[in-house]
Amino acid sequence: MVIVMRPFATKKEVGAVLARIEELGYRAHLSQGVERTIIGVIGDERPLDPAAWEMLEGVENVVRILKPYKLTSREFHPENTVITLNGVAIGGDSIVVMAGPCSVESRAQIHEIAHMVKAAGATILRGGAFKPRTSPYSFQGMGEPGLQLLREAADATGLLMVTEVVSPMEVPLVAQYADILQLGTRNMQNYSLLHAVGEAHKPVLLKRGMSSTIEELLMAAEYILSHGNYRVMVCERGIRTFETYTRNTLDINAVPALKQLTHLPVIVDPSHATGKRELVDAASRAAIAAGADGLIIEVHNHPERALSDGAQSLTGEQFAAMVKRLARVAEAVDRRLAVGEPVVA
Amino acid sequence: MVIVMRPFATKKEVGAVLARIEELGYRAHLSQGVERTIIGVIGDERPLDPAAWEMLEGVENVVRILKPYKLTSREFHPENTVITLNGVAIGGDSIVVMAGPCSVESRAQIHEIAHMVKAAGATILRGGAFKPRTSPYSFQGMGEPGLQLLREAADATGLLMVTEVVSPMEVPLVAQYADILQLGTRNMQNYSLLHAVGEAHKPVLLKRGMSSTIEELLMAAEYILSHGNYRVMVCERGIRTFETYTRNTLDINAVPALKQLTHLPVIVDPSHATGKRELVDAASRAAIAAGADGLIIEVHNHPERALSDGAQSLTGEQFAAMVKRLARVAEAVDRRLAVGEPVVA
């Protein structure tokens, strides 16, 4: 941490800062510039709150030097984390595709879609049973019966299954059915929930908050890791900007940035990141070209009748055609799609 | 809802849209323009999802006409909602000031601050016992013992007390101690929590998500009202923008906009909205001039030693001087500060 003193800070003010540094067990390093005195604080700065230091008399501002996360950082853990589930490796050389509807709506729907996406090459089934919806008047998901249908459809097709958990109380219930627990964008900083999934024995797919920085995403992951669960994937799903033509702005820069900063697998959600079915294909290709370890995509058998997020869902046919194109892009960056085994049901 | 068809939409496509409208029990109203056909959907559009309609063949885009919230809207309930607690009216003519530390740290601290803010004119004590913190390594709050200390300090000074609840499981516990339940910015769209406080018998202070629109804030309030709790205050606490000099950008426009759109009291948090102690005074004056019904302000007896948010906390002296200036601005807009009774302890 570096403390910058105001131009005419007095000796007494500088002395008080030095005293406080030593009081807390750190060493100080004074540097007298032309217009400013700056003081380096030597020691592990992570527990220090820069804001508290800015309150001291004569201090102009305070700059952190270290990243505030540790377990999550590639510096701390240089090799890629690979999460292996039932023979599917996430974060390794091959790229996983998760696909399915926004919400489970019925047995027929989820079974039909599961077969569709399996046949097209997905290895993980997605679908929501607990839906965080902006309006209290919208469909809120089927709840536990939805979880059962998802599990059934996953088992019938040999797919893994990921579904969202929205409250710490329901973590045990969802963990009973799901292979991967999803934390949604609105819950990225729901610390009770981060704590709860940190103690669960299931991998976690953590979505970036729609207005969170890359650093905040990694801090949220740090919560989960610091509670003992190291099997975390981080997911770029579009951020909120002034642009209104698309639902969100896919922050494609975040993909290589995250690969540099962390060892955790990086997933991209092009469906939410665009909000428009006709942009999903291009956004998915871009994600793979930029280095994503996986995609999570909304597919519906009847998008025009979906109870939620129809506009960004692909039909089975569109999805199958897209996966073929994605496989070619994966090869062009020396990777391959982790295509699922043929359906035996 | 208005459905805009693509330039060369066929009769069959238009027919399919009309059929779907009638199938769902609405009436359609066709309007043939020069370059586009548009179709009005007549009936209560709130349960309809525009995105689902955009999936139909030949549809270019879909425009909502009605606001998606109802109970919260001034159209539905033209008079101001006034929440009265122990003789303090929130949302009426006079303006309430809530003040206290970011976190309760000790009995001595919270008692000293409670006396300070009471003497200066506050009527409600604020303080956090459960703290949502970006870093898992930061101080997370004292928990239930903190709630006890807050209650004690409030009772000793005759102040009301507001404190944050971060998980649906803790709503009953917090409601046992607090007069007002606060929902923080990171939990504005935590629907389990909105549901839980919607069923609690305590007023709620709902903070705007740091990247939420005014409409989303009102939709979050709608969740609480739709579960039966009508005593909700909405709070502008700064939004996230590209500006980095301040911690957030106080959206002052939101104050008069909210007063027009909703009947609920509007509170402003100038401490978080600026993040800099030296801007809190001006931001508070602006909030009152713009029509806010109350302020919530961080005050600390030793800001430089605060365990959180020191940089934006005022000292008791600064706070007392500011309240005097605020009283003058309140008068200039024909209101007055709801100054507390003198301390008798």
Next chain:
Amino acid sequence: MVIVMRPFATKKEVGAVLARIEELGYRAHLSQGVERTIIGVIGDERPLDPAAWEMLEGVENVVRILKPYKLTSREFHPENTVITLNGVAIGGDSIVVMAGPCSVESRAQIHEIAHMVKAAGATILRGGAFKPRTSPYSFQGMGEPGLQLLREAADATGLLMVTEVVSPMEVPLVAQYADILQLGTRNMQNYSLLHAVGEAHKPVLLKRGMSSTIEELLMAAEYILSHGNYRVMVCERGIRTFETYTRNTLDINAVPALKQLTHLPVIVDPSHATGKRELVDAASRAAIAAGADGLIIEVHNHPERALSDGAQSLTGEQFAAMVKRLARVAEAVDRRLAVGEPVVA
């Protein structure tokens, strides 16, 4: 400037950075931390480009210590700059009100409005003759005849006159008619134009770019000052955020922030900052309460027939009523409106 080296930077890499610092005539100051080595660069860092240093091997990142502007800063010039024109002082104790239509449309229109705003208390007439418009098909302003009409109307009422200049070629022409040259939000970083007005002998009203930081606004002002024109006012006119209910978000924090960082007068444009007539009043009161030195407001005799920006224009009656309310807020912060002398024509 502080240079932070990567965790395992080699001695050779550190040596190369030190050598480069000395080569450029600065002194280096080495500080060995637990996880990082940091190097202070001693001397005036303003000519240095941090990005260039980040290219050196072993460098993790580079932090500036000094503000990049100088002439504009309050540190350099502690007293307020007061711009006096025809007896009207801008930046002193009293607050100026500039008012008028978005565009000059006809002699009758501008004369009627000039009399209206003068009678209500404005001291400066605003109006556009050269209009930067998003669409090439919209009305682009009357050009020089518009300037003549503005001058006439100003002279007839004893008002000063401010109008926008959009191209360096037209600076001499506009300066011939106007008392104050306005630089619009889209031109805040039009450096040819900043250069041209920097050499003009007229005060400048510089609007903040709609997505510019406070620092960038002050850097744009620095361009003008560095070319010899010290009579600059900076204007907050709303920034672009994700909020869509209002046209822009008035960054009210910027008002006290600018007053601290610079000695230049600070003006607020509540008409563009809200984009909605019914919010202008509250936003104007907030601006004055927050410490603004002046306001610039759109007023039209027939807003519903205005050729541009009708939705945010006040009628003369609305404006007059608002000025009375503003005068009370000004008093509450120990200032007063610089009300013009009665019209003698």
Next chain:
Amino acid sequence: MVIVMRPFATKKEVGAVLARIEELGYRAHLSQGVERTIIGVIGDERPLDPAAWEMLEGVENVVRILKPYKLTSREFHPENTVITLNGVAIGGDSIVVMAGPCSVESRAQIHEIAHMVKAAGATILRGGAFKPRTSPYSFQGMGEPGLQLLREAADATGLLMVTEVVSPMEVPLVAQYADILQLGTRNMQNYSLLHAVGEAHKPVLLKRGMSSTIEELLMAAEYILSHGNYRVMVCERGIRTFETYTRNTLDINAVPALKQLTHLPVIVDPSHATGKRELVDAASRAAIAAGADGLIIEVHNHPERALSDGAQSLTGEQFAAMVKRLARVAEAVDRRLAVGEPVVA
């Protein structure tokens, strides 16, 4: 255009709106809903200003139906515009690479870089002679001598040359040297400049404003086309968001969105869109995968000594390696890089 009336709009208010519509030569189409009356305006709405209609009594809001641009739209001109220069086709099947330094600094520098990028496969040389810089104290470019050096280096290598023009006065000068005129992000809404390049006889590379919407970019292009110059490329170069780790956020969604909305070639600038050399490669691959027609990339022979933008410049070696990877991605989306002929000099 659709006009939505307030819930209790009177017959007289509705009548006034209808009268105004007919007065302006449009036809009105009334639709009586349950809670609102809505009025369709039939005719070419482009010249109408929605804001003016919102001023009428009883009007709640006004919704545009048509896109505000025409010449630029794919609806108006379904086939791709292909700009052919010296045998290089931009906007066709093959993808062009423009490369070079941020600023021309000397003859030796620009010649060395031109040979580097030519050898690696670029077909167009980029370089700035007039530099818009945030600080008046930074290097502002070499001016005309820089243009001469760029022309020389382009001719020596058989490359085309693109360079920025910053003021309408300099359009003829720059057009004398350059093959393509670049309009920078800060000038996207500099209408005098748009007008001037609209009358020039050179193709234009128009960069998106850093906080401009896709629609505003297309409106800026419309200015140029409406002045007679149809050879325009639009360029996504990153937008401003709350993220601070990268200099800008590459809006990758904008690439397929622009390809759908307009017939003009779409170029991506991954250097500015990331601001970090180590992210340029991934961002470039993503741009091609998403459908970009070209890239513009900063390359420097000594990035660590560059007078501007060093941190985002690649070395010649890095650039050459990247181009090989890009060629593979181009193939995977059924396109190819428009690789330049071998150097003969």
